[in-house]
Amino acid sequence: MATPDDLAAGLEPGSRLRCDGCGNVTRFDVVATERTRRFHHFDLGGDGAVDEEEVLSRAIESVTCRWCGRDDAILVEPAPSATPDPR
Numbered sequence: 001m002a003t004p005d006d007l008a009a010g011l012e013p014g015s016r017l018r019c020d021g022c023g024n025v026t027r028f029d030v031v032a033t034e035r036t037r038r039f040h041h042f043d044l045g046g047d048g049a050v051d052e053e054e055v056l057s058r059a060i061e062s063v064t065c066r067w068c069g070r071d072d073a074i075l076v077e078p079a080p081s082a083t084p085d086p087r
């Protein structure tokens with residue numbers, strides 16, 4: 001089973017998560033504690049949006065497959081470079 005550090009690496013570009021239980025590589029629930037720096041951009045009325053976000057540190061608590069519900073079979077593997085971003 002992947003360690004929390006392994007799972008954090010799986011969220012970075014160039015790698016991806018895989019559920020060894022069912023083969024899912026695209027849908028996961030990730031529970032994490034993150035420390036971030038955000039560029040909040042407000043209009044004069046006070047409504048805002050986040051224009052930039054940098055994750056300074058991240059601690060993964062769990063990664064659960066959305067397809068089969070397993071959280072004990074998640075692997076990290078290199079992402080196929082030719083695959084377009086599925087988002």
Ligand SMILES: [Zn+2]
Nearest residue numbers: 019022065068
């Ligand atoms: Zn699964």
